[in-house]
Amino acid sequence: MKFFTTKAFFALFFSAVVLLSACQPSDSEMNKNPKMAPSTPEVAELTATITDDAFVVDGAWARVGMQGGMSAAYFTISNGLDQDDVLLGATSSVAQATEVHETYDAGEGMMGMRERESLPIAANSLTEFRQGGLHVMFLRLTEELSEGDEVQFTLEFENAGDVTVTAPVRMR
Amino acid sequence: MTTPSTTPLTLPRPFARCIAILAVFILSSCVSEPTESFRDLSVTLTDHRGQTVTFPDDYLGSPMIIGYVYTNCPDICSLITANVNQIEGLVRESNPDLAEQSSTDQPSYILMTFDPARDTPEQMAKYAASFNMADEPFHFLTGDSTAIQTVMERMRVRTSVSYDTVNASGQRVYFLSHSDKIYLLDEDASLVYEYGGSMTTPTMMANDLSNEL
Numbered sequence: 200m201k202f203f204t205t206k207a208f209f210a211l212f213f214s215a216v217v218l219l220s221a222c223q224p225s226d227s228e229m230n231k232n233p234k235m236a237p238s239t240p241e242v243a244e245l246t247a248t249i250t251d252d253a254f255v256v257d258g259a260w261a262r263v264g265m266q267g268g269m270s271a272a273y274f275t276i277s278n279g280l281d282q283d284d285v286l287l288g289a290t291s292s293v294a295q296a297t298e299v300h301e302t303y304d305a306g307e308g309m310m311g312m313r314e315r316e317s318l319p320i321a322a323n324s325l326t327e328f329r330q331g332g333l334h335v336m337f338l339r340l341t342e343e344l345s346e347g348d349e350v351q352f353t354l355e356f357e358n359a360g361d362v363t364v365t366a367p368v369r370m371r
Numbered sequence: 372m373t374t375p376s377t378t379p380l381t382l383p384r385p386f387a388r389c390i391a392i393l394a395v396f397i398l399s400s401c402v403s404e405p406t407e408s409f410r411d412l413s414v415t416l417t418d419h420r421g422q423t424v425t426f427p428d429d430y431l432g433s434p435m436i437i438g439y440v441y442t443n444c445p446d447i448c449s450l451i452t453a454n455v456n457q458i459e460g461l462v463r464e465s466n467p468d469l470a471e472q473s474s475t476d477q478p479s480y481i482l483m484t485f486d487p488a489r490d491t492p493e494q495m496a497k498y499a500a501s502f503n504m505a506d507e508p509f510h511f512l513t514g515d516s517t518a519i520q521t522v523m524e525r526m527r528v529r530t531s532v533s534y535d536t537v538n539a540s541g542q543r544v545y546f547l548s549h550s551d552k553i554y555l556l557d558e559d560a561s562l563v564y565e566y567g568g569s570m571t572t573p574t575m576m577a578n579d580l581s582n583e584l
């Protein structure tokens with residue numbers, strides 16, 4: 200009886216191996232498990248640090264865009280002051296309208312974009328404007344923005360006042 | 372019937388049943404769904420060069436990367452477009468022999484709009500040019516709204532209008548919430564992978580595409 204049980208066990212085992220080897224991972228299985236990312240976009244590591252007693256906008260760049268089209272600018276706001284601030288808005292001469300926006304998860308796998316009026320900037324904080332998140336949005340560009348160009352825009356803060364930023368234009 | 376104890380090669384009932392159940396279970400888990408194919412779509416679209424094309428027919432024979440975008444979206448869609456651009460560069464670098472093959476053997480890198488009302492072929496051409504992607508192997512596709520709707524439904528790309536306003540000069544400005552996707556299709560237009568379009572590293576997608584070559 201012992202012999203028999205061992206034999207049956209091996210029969211079972213080899214059957215399973217044969218059946219499993221016939222079952223190559225199929226594309227349809229892969230479709231159900233789409234390769235999803237690490238949850239954040241591939242962006243440069245955050246190198247900015249908070250400078251004590253200083254209010255700095257750093258690391259700015261803007262996206263290429265066609266005339267009449269859209270573009271966006273990204274940067275880091277470093278508030279090393281002990282006072283909270285508020286980003287009230289943005290202006291520029293490169294577009295018919297310049298707004299503070301954020302991209303957000305609109306649910307059901309969709310991404311949306313909305314305006315952020317009055318964005319709080321806490322004391323002693325870093326606020327990152329990055330791809331897939333906060334951005335200064337240029338609506339209806341008055342000129343084409345190509346790699347190598349520069350754009351200027353002004354951020355209006357409640358306490359820090361107007362901060363003018365120069366951003367090189369890049370594809371990514 | 373023989374008794375199990377005298378014929379070692381015959382399995383006792385419980386084991387036989389066990390194997391049968393196991394077989395059904397294992398097999399059913401691997402033949403559950405056929406590969407999702409878009410080959411039969413055969414939809415007429417227009418590329419950014421103004422050429423009438425049939426999708427996917429005109430691109431069959433080599434793998435395709437497809438990003439879904441609209442050109443009035445500077446953040447997520449630009450990121451998707453830039454990712455597709457980068458995938459192309461990475462695949463070209465890691466497959467130097469591709470350069471010697473004919474253009475029909477090259478992978479196609481497609482950006483397809485889900486906002487055909489605004490994204491005319493001319494608009495797509497300007498958009499492509501601003502990303503330095505106006506030339507082969509890039510294809511920016513648009514079409515009439517019915518054709519685009521057909522494609523997007525089949526490819527499970529969803530959109531809904533958000534942020535709909537009229538600006539100071541009386542022009543309607545609207546944005547779309549939309550799926551954030553890049554697909555890798557094989558040379559027969561069957562889905563290989565579905566990626567989060569803006570969030571997935573181009574390196575990973577380029578490796579997957581290289582594996583299809």
Ligand SMILES: [Cu+2]
Nearest residue numbers: 300312336446
């Ligand atoms: Cu925006």
